[in-house]
Amino acid sequence: xxxxxxxxxxxxxxxxxxxxxxxxxxxxxxxxxxxxxxxxxxxxxxxxxxxxxxxxxxxxxxxxxxxxxxxxxxxxxxxxxxxxxxxxxxxxxxxxxxxxxxxxxxxxxxxxxxxxxxxxx
Numbered sequence: 001x002x003x004x005x006x007x008x009x010x011x012x013x014x015x016x017x018x019x020x021x022x023x024x025x026x027x028x029x030x031x032x033x034x035x036x037x038x039x040x041x042x043x044x045x046x047x048x049x050x051x052x053x054x055x056x057x058x059x060x061x062x063x064x065x066x067x068x069x070x071x072x073x074x075x076x077x078x079x080x081x082x083x084x085x086x087x088x089x090x091x092x093x094x095x096x097x098x099x100x101x102x103x104x105x106x107x108x109x110x111x112x113x114x115x116x117x118x119x120x121x
Contacts, residue, residue, distance in 0.1 A: 024104055
């Protein structure tokens, strides 16, 4: 039987991973959308992203496999965003950006549904 502390910890992990995916999606949005960039100053956005990644890393420290998968995924997305900014009109990068955004959207929806289930317990 799970304890209330375990449930709270599961909620915290799920919320943090969801927040990370939302921020990574916003990062990709900011690569091509000036309005998205202006809505949240770059330094503040980067600090929020950095602190969320650190919190996710800490909370996932008990599961090396998931922790590593999320770290690799985050790095891949950050590199893709940087590449898109450097080569704004590259068709293959824009296609990859669209794919990554859709993957992040689907993962965010799934995790959001999971959060709803946790909250109903």
